[in-house]
Amino acid sequence: MAWINVHEDVVGPKLRHLAKLSGSSRHEALGALITLWLWGIKNADQSGLIKSADKEDVADVISPGLSEGLSPTKMVDSMVEAGWIDEQDGELYLHDWDEWQEMWYKYLGRKEQDAKRKRKSRDKESDEAPAAPRHSDIKE
Numbered sequence: 001m002a003w004i005n006v007h008e009d010v011v012g013p014k015l016r017h018l019a020k021l022s023g024s025s026r027h028e029a030l031g032a033l034i035t036l037w038l039w040g041i042k043n044a045d046q047s048g049l050i051k052s053a054d055k056e057d058v059a060d061v062i063s064p065g066l067s068e069g070l071s072p073t074k075m076v077d078s079m080v081e082a083g084w085i086d087e088q089d090g091e092l093y094l095h096d097w098d099e100w101q102e103m104w105y106k107y108l109g110r111k112e113q114d115a116k117r118k119r120k121s122r123d124k125e126s127d128e129a130p131a132a133p134r135h136s137d138i139k140e
């Protein structure tokens with residue numbers, strides 16, 4: 001189960017700018033962002049790099065939630081222009097992803113450390129367990 005952090009700061013001038021650029025309502029712009037971010041949990045790395053995806057892929061992700069007549073491609077271009085997606089050297093990044101999703105990555109780090117600790121404990125227990133007698137050791 002994954003989650004994303006959405007702060008009240010997201011509802012502000014940057015969101016209004018996105019809505020105006022894309023021709024959507026603020027609610028629809030926010031929905032498109034949240035859809036993108038939910039998808040980003042599995043499709044972006046911690047730096048925000050959207051792995052193996054281009055603008056068309058992002059448009060496909062947000063398309064189902066957009067009203068008829070709104071262009072998914074225009075929404076993605078508007079996200080770039082408004083600063084929600086960064087475009088660098090032909091790659092797309094979710095802007096400030098590491099800051100906005102810091103709690104998610106802390107959770108993943110703790111989960112990984114816990115799994116290592118449990119594995120180490122199980123390995124230690126199995127090393128200390130008495131060996132089962134071999135068939136040749138059993139006297140009849």
